[in-house]
Amino acid sequence: KNEVEQSPQNLTAQEGEFITINCSYSVGISALHWLQQHPGGGIVSLFMLSSGKKKHGRLIATINIQEKHSSLHITASHPRDSAVYICAVDNTDKLIFGTGTRLQVFP
Amino acid sequence: KAGVTQTPRYLIKTRGQQVTLSCSPISGHRSVSWYQQTPGQGLQFLFEYFSETQRNKGNFPGRFSGRQFSNSRSEMNVSTLELGDSALYLCASSRDRVRDTIYFGEGSWLTVV
Numbered sequence: 001k002n003e004v005e006q007s008p009q010n011l012t013a014q015e016g017e018f019i020t021i022n023c024s025y026s027v028g029i030s031a032l033h034w035l036q037q038h039p040g041g042g043i044v045s046l047f048m049l050s051s052g053k054k055k056h057g058r059l060i061a062t063i064n065i066q067e068k069h070s071s072l073h074i075t076a077s078h079p080r081d082s083a084v085y086i087c088a089v090d091n092t093d094k095l096i097f098g099t100g101t102r103l104q105v106f107p
Numbered sequence: 108k109a110g111v112t113q114t115p116r117y118l119i120k121t122r123g124q125q126v127t128l129s130c131s132p133i134s135g136h137r138s139v140s141w142y143q144q145t146p147g148q149g150l151q152f153l154f155e156y157f158s159e160t161q162r163n164k165g166n167f168p169g170r171f172s173g174r175q176f177s178n179s180r181s182e183m184n185v186s187t188l189e190l191g192d193s194a195l196y197l198c199a200s201s202r203d204r205v206r207d208t209i210y211f212g213e214g215s216w217l218t219v220v
Contacts, residue, residue: 043211
């Protein structure tokens with residue numbers, strides 16, 4: 001079993017829909033990162049969380065340390081949100097990555 | 108300020124050759140980490156350097172090595188290339204990875220033929 005599990009693996013949405021991507025982990029962590037990767041490879045860090053909730057524009061990330069679970073929400077999704085979203089946990093030694101969620105938002 | 112710069116962006120090598128990839132971190136960042144991304148294995152940690160010292164190493168064979176210079180620039184080297192080394196190699200920098208946001212470069216696409 002992977003140390004970091006993401007769901008769903010693939011997600012298709014219509015523009016304007018509310019999106020949720022989930023991440024569960026089984027190791028002790030110092031922080032959790034949500035990353036966005038567009039075709040071509042470049043990765044952008046969206047959030048770094050160690051507790052609670054963070055919001056940036058239409059993106060919201062939450063983490064429940066006791067349940068070892070985090071969610072990334074996208075409100076009012078837009079075609080430019082189409083990308084792969086990756087959850088990564090930092091166990092102080094290294095980052096451990098989930099397999100990613102491929103999101104496609106259609107107009 | 109300038110982002111994380113990786114060179115070269117694309118390269119093709121032959122089995123048995125070696126390759127050196129370079130990463131220039133954001134100014135002021137002392138932590139540089141390297142990752143390999145393949146369709147089959149996803150993103151995997153290679154190693155991390157902090158102030159010229161290797162802080163951690165992932166589960167990769169000794170053919171994979173790296174170093175960091177006094178200006179925080181880092182290089183990674185892969186010797187005796189194998190077909191399975193074909194991947195996107197990503198570098199990331201931060202002030203201190205454990206406590207700070209990490210910033211990724213665009214990556215170096217390596218194809219081994």
